[in-house]
Amino acid sequence: MKKIYLIIISSCLASSAMAGGYRVALQGQKALGMGHAGVAMTDSSEVIFFNPGGMTQLEADTDITGGITLLDGETLYQNELTNASAKTDNPLGTPINFYYASRISSEMSWGLGVYTPYGNTVEWPTDWEGSHLVNSIELKTIFIQPTIAYQINDSYSVGFGLAYVNGLVDFNRNLSTSLADANGDRSNVTIEASSVDAWGANIGLMAKVNEELSLGFNYRTKIDLEARNDSADFQNIPTSLQSTFPDTTFDADLVLPAELTIGLAYKYSEQTTLAFDINRTFWSAYEDLTVEFDNGAGTSTNPRNYKDVNIYRFGVQHQLNDQWILRGGIYFDESPVRDGYFAPETPRNDSIGYTAGASYKYSDNLEFDISFLLLTFDEIDNSYDFYEESGTPIPFGGTYDSSATAIGFGLSYRY
Amino acid sequence: MKYSIKHVFYALTAATLITGCEAEFDNPVGDVSSYSSGTADFSTFVALGDSLTAGYADGALYRTGQESSYGAILAQQFALVGGGAFAQPLMPVEATGSLNFGxxxxxxxxxxxxxxxxxxxxxVGPARLSDVAPSLVISTDISTRLTGPFNNMGVPGAKSFHLGAPGYGDSSLAAIGGGTANPYFSYFSSADGTDMITDAAGQLPSFFVLWIGNNDILSYATGGGVGIDQTNNFDPTTYGSEDITDPNAVFPSTYTGLVAAMTASSAKGVLVNIPDVSTIPYFTTVPYNAIPLTAAEAAAGNAGFAAYNGGVNAILGATTPEAIQRQIVFVEGQNPVVILDEDLTDLTSFDAALVNMRMATINDFVVLPTASKLGEDAGGGFLWGISAPLLDEDVLKESEVTAVEDARTLYNATILAAADASADLLHFDASAMMAELSTSGIFYGTGGITATFATGGGFSLDGVHPTARGYAVISNAIIDEINTGFSANIPHVDPGTYTTVFYQ
Structure with a gap:
């Protein structure tokens, strides 16, 4: 515990924030305490997200685990040439997770997971320097995943979950760097799509090599959120252009990239378990953000050109006594954003996450969890070079710095 | 339980530390302590000049334009390094530009x-509110003076010699109507008998920007050269409103007097020179060959001018340069506009139809307001610029451009010499900056402006005055001069956050 304490202090001194892109890795309090590593862990029904193959290896016949995380992130922007500066005013994020796993037979288990792995809420000051790219964005998704797992033999088990995905997006930006109505109020557009449906799959394999070592493999498929004929609201349009920019509908696709995770859990002693995961996120599927308006605004193509990246996660948990389990972890998260593509709606750079957590066993059935995350981002000088007006590129750049902190509360009920 | 209390304590401590961690830049731009005024003192800053100093834009002086005057922008940045308040003679918020006196x-x-x-x-196209939507016009009554003093001493229409003219701010309808007073100055002058330099220097400025002399050529140029080039006429009281001010004696003596008055309080300052008219969209937007014709239209035009061409050749001789210059021949495609040129030999005594006409060349500038006139009915079925020659006020002819440039060159030499003569004075080359704007555009990190009319972002809809964004770019350039010349460290503003043109 003392070590964790020191890590937290030194990271405060050292730096200045969420995972790359719009992925929010907060899908289990127990895993978060261990650097969000868990592909080879089998200590709760959080396995439904992390590795459905682990479900048959849970100790209890029924394991209900759930929690909520309070996530507070901010991003700063400045440009030394123009002396501009801005700071996001993001509302508190509240990702949730709920997992139910139950044994059907000695070989089969079934379960249900509800979780929110993608989200992004960034609110820059209205009409800030980058307002032609984004004033505010809110992206929310919820995954509902019925899952089954099968124990092949003593060593191997597999699991499969079918995820129903429901998303909403609400995005506002100014139409250009200058267009305003007669009062000088900037012309802007809000696109809003709610209840966009999609489906995905979550596949896992768990291998118990021996009493000490477990290996895990997990693959979550790419999901395309396709907004069709949703509302685009044009505001503060000068009278003379209102016939060109009436309120209309839009089509847009947003990709939630595939993820592959491999990892291990090693029981170092009766009390202590180590975990190590590598996540590969196939962000290269996010090539551009294209919004097709059904009016004079036409098609807005915004290249993103993300790259595939890895996240390295290390975690340790220690059974202190009959009541307490302590956890600590760290992860290294590479940004999928390439130079020149740094758009302020996902203003995130390479980051290091420091995590800590604990579980308190109240009774044989009931356990309470708490977790902490401190996410520190490297300060970055970068720009978005693919915005054009009348064929002239107008790059927007500067220095960005972000930070995020989270505290999570959860509980497990087992019988 | 001994353990668990300790653990709760640790957990709460950790939570406190976490919430105390916020993103922070290594070198935040808003860090006021890193800025400095250098050797300058901005405690009392006065901007003295004409419409460009007043914050005039879109053919009018209106509130939001004034709020983005270069003086106001500079003063906002000076405030980071000890600058004082910057009072401006602001128009009412709702006013649309026109003025009335009672x-x-x-x-x-x-x-x-x-x-x-x-x-x-x-x-969309540009038009004055008064012409298209007169019901929206809100005129400002200037008969009740504003109470100064005002740090922004910019008066639209002021020429160099006006600044020392007593009565230029006389608040009476007789003086304004009689042309001895300027209504913009009448609105905020300290007294009827005062002059601009007295009101400006009377504030004992510690720092000033002087940008005067634009109207000494510009009113002539925007008027298409109808006024008179008064070079070597040393009595400005005899000048008309659209004349070129004498650059040999009147401008130099006036200018050095203004500089002497402004520096009497040991002020440091920036002297700004005069841009070239060929770099502003008022003169460059309408091409000299603005007339598209079909083959049939060209043939009809040529038939109409056959007698003129023949008559000119007969009198002047077909091979003489003037006869060749005066031949009016249309072809299919783009054709030069037909213009009146009073410099040509008057042949009307031979034949009243042989008026002083020629086709324009690339060295003649068709002024912006003429655009709406081209090809329109001039009366009697004649079309402006084709079968009816454009008038003197419609075009700044080559010879007139030369007159303007000759005067400007001498003005700018005076301004540069004045700046060079004192270590307390810096020179800001607005002429070079406008030339850059008109050729390559000016980029500032988060965007850029060009001199293209209406869409370039640099010039407002009158084609002469900058947009608020243009004024911000000018302000940054002046800041650069000050930072270099006075060892100061004053931050730029982001021009991208300033407005450009306005849609109704």
Whole structure:
């Protein structure tokens, strides 16, 4: 515990924030305490997200685990040439997770997971320097995943979950760097799509090599959120252009990239378990953000050109006594954003996450969890070079710095 | 339980530390302590000049334009390094540009906006509010003076010699109507008998910017050269409103007097020179060959001018340069506009039809307001610029451009010499900056402006005055001069956050 304490202090001194892109890795309090590593862990029904193959290896016949995380992130922007500066005013994020796993037979288990792995809420000051790219964005998704797992033999088990995905997006930006109505109020557009449906799959394999070592493999498929004929609201349009920019509908696709995770859990002693995961996120599927308006605004193509990246996660948990389990972890998260593509709606750079957590066993059935995350981002000088007006590129750049902190509360009920 | 209390303590401590961690830049731009005024003192800053100093834009002086005057922008940045308040003679918030004196109109022009045209290929076009939507006009009554002093001493229309003219701010309809007083100055002058330099220098400025002399050529140029080039006429009281001020004696003596008055309080300052008219869209937007014709139209035009061409050749001789210059021949495609040129030999005594006409060349500038006139009916079925020659005020001819440039070159030499003569004075080359704007555009990190009319972002809809964004770019350039010349460290503003043109 003392070590964790020191890590937290030194990271405060050292730096200045969420995972790359719009992925929010907060899908289990127990895993978060261990650097969000868990592909080879089998200590709760959080396995439904992390590795459905682990479900048959849970100790209890029924394991209900759930929690909520309070996530507070901010991003700063400045440009030394123009002396501009801005700071996001993001509302508190509240990702949730709920997992139910139950044994059907000695070989089969079934379960249900509800979780929110993608989200992004960034609110820059209205009409800030980058307002032609984004004033505010809110992206929310919820995954509902019925899952089954099968124990092949003593060593191997597999699991499969079918995820129903429901998303909403609400995005506002100014139409250009200058267009305003007669009062000088900037012309802007809000696109809003709610209840966009999609489906995905979550596949896992768990291998118990021996009493000490477990290996895990997990693959979550790419999901395309396709907004069709949703509302685009044009505001503060000068009278003379209102016939060109009436309120209309839009089509847009947003990709939630595939993820592959491999990892291990090693029981170092009766009390202590180590975990190590590598996540590969196939962000290269996010090539551009294209919004097709059904009016004079036409098609807005915004290249993103993300790259595939890895996240390295290390975690340790220690059974202190009959009541307490302590956890600590760290992860290294590479940004999928390439130079020149740094758009302020996902203003995130390479980051290091420091995590800590604990579980308190109240009774044989009931356990309470708490977790902490401190996410520190490297300060970055970068720009978005693919915005054009009348064929002239107008790059927007500067220095960005972000930070995020989270505290999570959860509980497990087992019988 | 001993353990668990300790653990709760640790957990709460950790939570406190976490919430105390916020993103922070290594070198935050807002860090005031890193800025400095250098050797300059900005405690009392006065900007003295004409419409460009007043914050005039879109053919009018209106509130938001004034709030983005270069003086106001500079003062906002100076405030980071000890600068004081910057009072401006602000127009009412809702006012649209025109002025009246107790109900009698004295300035009738209101702001330009981009209005719908009804033409799908070009859905908006510039027009004055007073011309298109007179019901929206709100005129300002200037008969009740504002109470100064005012740090922004910019008066639209002022020429160099006006600044020392007593009575230029006389608040009476007789003086304004008689042309001895300027209504913009009448609105905020300290007294009837004062002059601009007295009100400006009387504030004992510690720092000033002087940008004067534009109107000494510009009113001549925007008027298409109808005025008189008064070079070597040393009595400005005999000048008309659209004349070129003498650059040999009147401008130099006036200018050095103004500089002496402004520096009497040991002020440091920046002297700004005069841009070239060929770099501003008022003169460059309408091409000299603005007339598209079909083959049939060209043939009809040529038939109409056959007698003129023949008559000119007969009298002047077909091979003489002037006869060749005066031949009016149309072809299929783009054709030069036909213009009156009073410099040509008057042949009307031979034949009243042989008026002083020629086709324009690339060295003649068709002024912006002429655009709406081209090809329109001039009366009797004649079309402006084709079968009816454009008038003197429609075109700044080559010889007139030369007159303007000759005077400007001498003005700028005076301004540069004045700046060079004192270590307390810096020179800001606005001429070079406008040339850069008109050739390559000016980029500032988060965007850019060009000199293209209406869409370039640099010039407002009058084609002469900058947009708020343009004024911000000018302000940054002046800041650069100050930072270099006075060892100061004053931050720029982001021009991208300033407005450009306005749509109605």
């Amino acid at each position: 109900g009698t109109d004295v300035i009738t022009d209101d702001r330009f906006f981009l209005f719908p045209t009804g033409d799908p290929t070009s859905p």
